[in-house]
Amino acid sequence: MAPESNQNNGSDSALKKRVLFIITQAEAGGAQRFLYNLILRIRHKYDVQVAVGSDGQKDLAEKMNSLNVPIRILKFLKREISPRDDIKACYEVRKMIKDFRPNDIFLLSSKAGFIGALATIFPFKLKPMPRVIYRIGGWTFNDPWPTWKKRLWIKLEKLSAGWKDVIIVNNKHDLNQADKLGIKPRKQLILIHNGIDPYKLEFLSKDEARIKIFEKISKNYGNIFRTNILIGTVANLYPTKGIKFLIEAAEHFKNNDDVAFVVIGEGSEREELEKNIKDKKLEKKIFLIGQIRDGYKLIPAFDIFILPSVKEGFPWALIEAMAAKLPVIATRVGAVPEIVDNGKNGLIVEPGNSAALAGKIKELIASDYLFKELPIQGHQTVLFNFSEDKMIKEIEGLL
Numbered sequence: 209m210a211p212e213s214n215q216n217n218g219s220d221s222a223l224k225k226r227v228l229f230i231i232t233q234a235e236a237g238g239a240q241r242f243l244y245n246l247i248l249r250i251r252h253k254y255d256v257q258v259a260v261g262s263d264g265q266k267d268l269a270e271k272m273n274s275l276n277v278p279i280r281i282l283k284f285l286k287r288e289i290s291p292r293d294d295i296k297a298c299y300e301v302r303k304m305i306k307d308f309r310p311n312d313i314f315l316l317s318s319k320a321g322f323i324g325a326l327a328t329i330f331p332f333k334l335k336p337m338p339r340v341i342y343r344i345g346g347w348t349f350n351d352p353w354p355t356w357k358k359r360l361w362i363k364l365e366k367l368s369a370g371w372k373d374v375i376i377v378n379n380k381h382d383l384n385q386a387d388k389l390g391i392k393p394r395k396q397l398i399l400i401h402n403g404i405d406p407y408k409l410e411f412l413s414k415d416e417a418r419i420k421i422f423e424k425i426s427k428n429y430g431n432i433f434r435t436n437i438l439i440g441t442v443a444n445l446y447p448t449k450g451i452k453f454l455i456e457a458a459e460h461f462k463n464n465d466d467v468a469f470v471v472i473g474e475g476s477e478r479e480e481l482e483k484n485i486k487d488k489k490l491e492k493k494i495f496l497i498g499q500i501r502d503g504y505k506l507i508p509a510f511d512i513f514i515l516p517s518v519k520e521g522f523p524w525a526l527i528e529a530m531a532a533k534l535p536v537i538a539t540r541v542g543a544v545p546e547i548v549d550n551g552k553n554g555l556i557v558e559p560g561n562s563a564a565l566a567g568k569i570k571e572l573i574a575s576d577y578l579f580k581e582l583p584i585q586g587h588q589t590v591l592f593n594f595s596e597d598k599m600i601k602e603i604e605g606l607l
Contacts, residue, residue: 224255227607228310228338230301230324232261232287232317234268236499237444238345239316241524242402244271249600251277254607257308259301261285261320267501280304287319294323301327305334312339312607315372318348322364325371341606342393343376346521346542347385352447362389369393374606376400378522379543398606401543402522403599406531406590410505417509421470424497435468437573440510442503442525443517445475445496450516450539455484456562457516457569458494472506474499504528512572517541518559527594530554530586535579537568547594553585
């Protein structure tokens with residue numbers, strides 16, 4: 209996509225504070241969801257531009273175009289570490305900063321956080337120096353990576369923190385980790401939870417959502433079936449999302465025709481996960497139906513929502529499922545313990561424990577009380593504790 213005009217015309221634009229948002233990837237995910245929701249709400253108050261890396265799908269670019277927000281694809285900004293490309297990406301970002309002259313640079317995700325902050329001081333400090341705000345949706349060193357890679361990212365986060373004015377985390381676990389590891393920005397480390405407005409979510413009805421899911425299954429797998437209980441999740445097929453543990457949990461229901469599992473999402477683990485499903489002979493039990501635009505709209509198709517992740521920041525899909533009045537089962541990662549009060553508005557299991565996950569599913573299916581009460585309490589939790597208005601207000605307080 210060719211770069212668009214860097215400056216809006218008119219006196220109103222000249223008076224607005226300029227904010228440059230930089231994010232590593234454009235494909236659908238938590239950081240992209242946050243950025244879209246934020247810009248949707250603030251784009252008339254600020255002069256906004258977005259820069260995004262060149263990896264993967266271009267979902268975010270399409271959404272920014274729909275909002276008439278200028279977006280530039282950064283050719284050399286990519287998710288994986290590559291010294292040559294990373295230096296080139298630094299110069300790409302630096303040029304965009306010089307052209308746009310933002311008051312604030314708002315960085316999202318680990319790689320953009322490092323490269324974007326580096327661009328303000330390398331090869332020398334920018335003058336005038338924009339304020340640098342960094343929001344991390346979950347420290348990347350908590351990913352299921354080799355020890356050396358975790359240690360490298362801890363060092364990179366500690367080093368680059370000194371180039372940032374404000375660091376935003378979205379859960380207490382990450383806040384505590386930053387304090388413990390000495391990740392200290394120039395001015396402020398702050399916790400701001402994610403938030404949504406349940407009444408603005410365009411959920412499909414249960415019947416409509418199920419029809420779409422069954423059509424997708426029929427098209428992809430050639431299986432036409434009906435099930436009493438549909439258990440599902442919305443997640444990219446990455447190691448952090450723990451889909452392999454959901455597959456292992458599904459194996460406990462191998463001989464139960466009343467239960468089926470669906471995963472909405474796409475990612476690098478698809479081939480491995482499909483092999484796992486085939487090896488366990490679960491082709492008629494669990495279905496990976498791929499990426500669906502605004503997949504959250506199909507959440508009402510499920511009878512139970514599962515978050516099997518081994519690492520999270522603050523999972524959007526979890527609060528969307530609670531907003532849709534579904535009973536939820538989630539792993540004890542990231543902000544989950546701050547969202548789910550075990551046994552009251554949802555159920556919690558330890559990450560990586562597929563047997564415990566299967567056990568909680570069976571417990572929920574067997575209990576009419578839990579099946580009815582958890583969704584009511586979950587919906588109330590989202591309404592009162594994790595509102596979009598509160599999130600936006602707290603973010604704007606930093607701009």
